[in-house]
Amino acid sequence: MKCAIIGTGNIGCDLLVKIMKSKYLECVMFAGQREESEGLKFAKEKGIPTSAKSIDAILESDAKIIFEATNSESAKAHAPRLKDRFVIDLTPAKVGMMCSPITNLKEAIKAKNVNLVSCGFQVVMPMIAKLKDPIYIEVVTTIASRSAGMGTRENISEYLETTAKAITKFTGAKAKAILVINPMDINMHNTVYAIVKDRTEPVILQKEIIGAGDYIPKFSGNLDTINQNAVRIAEEYAKNIRFNT
Amino acid sequence: MPLESPRSMLKIFDSTLRDGSHGCRHQITRNQIASYCKLAEQAKIPIVVAGHGNGLGASSIHLGLARENDRTILRTARKNLSKTRLGTFVLPGFATLKDIDMAISEGVDVFQIASHCTEATATKQYIEYAKKKGKEVYGVLMMSHMENNSILRFQAEIMRDYGVDGVFLMDSAGASLQKEVSYKVGRLAGKWWPRSQVYKDSQKTPIKTGFHPHNNLGLAVANGIAAVEAGATMIDGTTRGLGAGAGNCPLEVLIPILHKMGYTTGINEEKLFECAEYIRSQFPPQDLTPLSITSGLNGVFSGFKPHVEKAAKKYGVSGHKIFRELGKRKTVAGQEDQVIKVAKELKTHPIEALS
Numbered sequence: 001m002k003c004a005i006i007g008t009g010n011i012g013c014d015l016l017v018k019i020m021k022s023k024y025l026e027c028v029m030f031a032g033q034r035e036e037s038e039g040l041k042f043a044k045e046k047g048i049p050t051s052a053k054s055i056d057a058i059l060e061s062d063a064k065i066i067f068e069a070t071n072s073e074s075a076k077a078h079a080p081r082l083k084d085r086f087v088i089d090l091t092p093a094k095v096g097m098m099c100s101p102i103t104n105l106k107e108a109i110k111a112k113n114v115n116l117v118s119c120g121f122q123v124v125m126p127m128i129a130k131l132k133d134p135i136y137i138e139v140v141t142t143i144a145s146r147s148a149g150m151g152t153r154e155n156i157s158e159y160l161e162t163t164a165k166a167i168t169k170f171t172g173a174k175a176k177a178i179l180v181i182n183p184m185d186i187n188m189h190n191t192v193y194a195i196v197k198d199r200t201e202p203v204i205l206q207k208e209i210i211g212a213g214d215y216i217p218k219f220s221g222n223l224d225t226i227n228q229n230a231v232r233i234a235e236e237y238a239k240n241i242r243f244n245t
Numbered sequence: 246m247p248l249e250s251p252r253s254m255l256k257i258f259d260s261t262l263r264d265g266s267h268g269c270r271h272q273i274t275r276n277q278i279a280s281y282c283k284l285a286e287q288a289k290i291p292i293v294v295a296g297h298g299n300g301l302g303a304s305s306i307h308l309g310l311a312r313e314n315d316r317t318i319l320r321t322a323r324k325n326l327s328k329t330r331l332g333t334f335v336l337p338g339f340a341t342l343k344d345i346d347m348a349i350s351e352g353v354d355v356f357q358i359a360s361h362c363t364e365a366t367a368t369k370q371y372i373e374y375a376k377k378k379g380k381e382v383y384g385v386l387m388m389s390h391m392e393n394n395s396i397l398r399f400q401a402e403i404m405r406d407y408g409v410d411g412v413f414l415m416d417s418a419g420a421s422l423q424k425e426v427s428y429k430v431g432r433l434a435g436k437w438w439p440r441s442q443v444y445k446d447s448q449k450t451p452i453k454t455g456f457h458p459h460n461n462l463g464l465a466v467a468n469g470i471a472a473v474e475a476g477a478t479m480i481d482g483t484t485r486g487l488g489a490g491a492g493n494c495p496l497e498v499l500i501p502i503l504h505k506m507g508y509t510t511g512i513n514e515e516k517l518f519e520c521a522e523y524i525r526s527q528f529p530p531q532d533l534t535p536l537s538i539t540s541g542l543n544g545v546f547s548g549f550k551p552h553v554e555k556a557a558k559k560y561g562v563s564g565h566k567i568f569r570e571l572g573k574r575k576t577v578a579g580q581e582d583q584v585i586k587v588a589k590e591l592k593t594h595p596i597e598a599l600s
Contacts, residue, residue: 140307140582145364153367157342160302176305179338180579183363183391191582193306202306206586 001238007069008032008039014215100125119222133197134173147220188221267298267489282325288516300334301344359385411453419461423471434476455479461541465494490547492531497521543572556588
């Protein structure tokens with residue numbers, strides 16, 4: 001199925017590599033704002049149609065699935081213009097249905113706009129999903145400095161709030177998100193502290209995530225995971241639409 | 246009679262009710278806050294910083310749950326301060342902008358907004374937000390022993406560009422020696438720069454600089470003096486050194502020394518001693534244990550100490566080895582979860598741990 005990426009940063013480029021590996025998806029447009037951006041150069045070298053006309057180029061394309069990899073403000077502005085396409089939003093814009101493939105993949109593909117909340121959320125949901133009757137969940141995510149771009153840094157407050165809210169929505173438990181940036185190139189590390197029913201001591205779960213290293217380095221497991229999940233949702237959508245028509 | 250001619254006025258930040266809360270696992274009560282603030286007011290301490298040891302929104306299983314919530318702490322402090330201004334600490338990644346709103350509504354005048362010393366860009370959103378609300382805002386570079394003076398200067402300039410009123414260097418691991426402190430503070434304060442390079446004016450203009458010592462190597466007071474001598478105009482400490490690791494810089498020691506050296510702080514020594522006596526009556530003395538020395542020597546965040554002690558006991562491994570391993574991994578403030586990970590690994594791979 002035809003898809004397009006808007007946003008040519010690290011996320012966009014890594015998505016592109018993942019889409020090119022997929023047997024269900026084909027990228028027909030890779031759009032950004034600056035002709036000279038590294039991302040556009042990268043896509044051109046791969047033989048992908050590119051444009052610096054951003055959302056207009058996306059609208060001109062015949063892509064059915066749109067990966068929104070800009071920032072939350074742009075994503076909010078783009079959403080109404082993309083309403084007859086299937087949008088997978090990787091920004092914290094909170095426009096569409098919140099999705100963690102492990103819990104609501106089937107419902108999400110029926111929506112028009114799917115939001116992946118945050119990279120931390122995507123990584124910890126599989127850990128949290130195992131918990132029985134959680135009352136309070138605290139998630140500590142440590143990422144390498146080099147995997148936290150300015151987009152992440154200027155949105156730390158939103159990241160903390162949206163991640164906690166989404167966890168509460170999916171589990172019913174009160175939640176708190178914590179983000180630590182480490183100067184070393186460490187692998188993304190997650191610790192979940194949970195208070196569960198009928199246990200006094202908190203449950204502690206720890207998990208280190210190593211990325212596939214498609215475009216972004218392996219230590220950026222956070223970005224790798226959100227992209228993997230975005231592609232997984234797109235594939236599921238592609239398979240189901242093909243099945244229905 | 247001062248030893249030297251009168252010098253500039255120093256601004257003292259009393260963080261007894263903030264970093265001091267590390268010294269009692271964040272169990273300061275509202276009565277203690279109220280009593281302490283009354284005494285600090287009488288001592289004419291310019292700024293009292295209150296909150297969880299790691300700042301707003303940091304009360305957590307991860308770092309330790311505080312006895313009183315942020316709002317109660319700030320409200321209680323505010324009620325008992327009039328001329329002394331109320332400050333609070335913000336670590337982006339723990340606090341949100343909503344916490345800043347809450348603090349402002351509770352009457353906080355001064356914000357210290359912190360990041361690891363290479364991650365100043367993580368403070369942009371928070372600094373700009375608090376500045377826009379018209380507050381006095383200081384940037385804080387934590388774990389300043391980990392980087393050299395050029396990097397610290399560069400990071401401080403980033404914070405300056407975001408609009409801060411000054412920048413604190415924190416020796417969060419109590420790992421710095423006086424000479425390092427002098428160079429780093431001097432560089433920020435525009436008193437000194439490496440000769441071999443050419444600098445733009447903006448790279449030489451003084452930044453109002455503060456210093457926050459820790460006592461893991463027994464150097465908190467000495468480093469406080471070194472900082473002031475190198476051009477720092479603000480010092481952040483606690484009475485009785487109550488605080489993380491082996492504690493902070495004891496203000497009741499440092500301030501009379503600074504007065505003796507000819508600096509002025511506006512603080513009443515006699516009343517400051519009463520503050521110290523009050524803390525002495527409420528909390529056990531700050532202990533410079535071998536484990537804290539190891540923390541300082543390996544440059545690991547002072548606040549890890551209770552977590553290391555707990556993990557060492559639980560997993561039956563040496564706390565010193567945990568600290569050494571944490572140092573090798575360059576862990577930073579906020580990575581308390583690494584303590585458990587390292588302890589578990591040392592337990593399962595004791596041979597590697599011996600190396």
